[in-house]
Amino acid sequence: MSIELPKDAEGREIPLDTVALFNRVGNVYSIVRWIFTTDFDLSDGWSNKWRAITDRGFALDPALVYLTTPKTDTWEKLEEDLGRGADALNYEACAYFGKNACSCSSCIADKGETCERVAMRDIADRIRKLRGEYDA
Structure with missing residues (x-):
């Protein structure tokens, strides 16, 4: 092999x-x-x-x-990711992260928390970055 x-x-x-x-x-x-x-x-x-x-x-x-x-992340990319999650019939957080199905062992959301909690934190982090709050 x-x-x-x-x-x-x-x-x-x-x-x-x-x-x-x-x-x-x-x-x-x-x-x-x-x-x-x-x-x-x-x-x-x-x-x-x-x-x-x-x-x-x-x-x-x-x-x-x-x-x-x-x-670089953009507002359009964030909207696209949110739209993909909102349009999913199941596993909305997986869809937001660009997954076709829930594959927990290979997902960045598999950190011992709920996928939704990780997705919400990711969204908030992206919004802060897009607003320029992390620019020094």
Whole structure:
């Protein structure tokens, strides 16, 4: 079996010596190690997948983060993400985060809190950034 390097949300290969990854609004995650999981149970969502482990102990799916700071967030992008969540019949928070179905083990919302709480905090954070409250 050949194991490929992990790929980011834009499909770029992530070198295993990468120590920083970014979420879609530009917040940085400090990466302390990489794990490739193997398992004979192919129904397990963690089987044969890369995970980036942060300094806070979170396991990130590389396909949901960026190797470099992503393009600047816009009000239009926020509206698009909110619209996608509002139009979803189920798993609205998953749709907001750009997921087609609920895949908790690979989602940035899987932090031991409800997905809705993480989504609301993400929305509030994006609004503050778009208003320029974090500019120094």
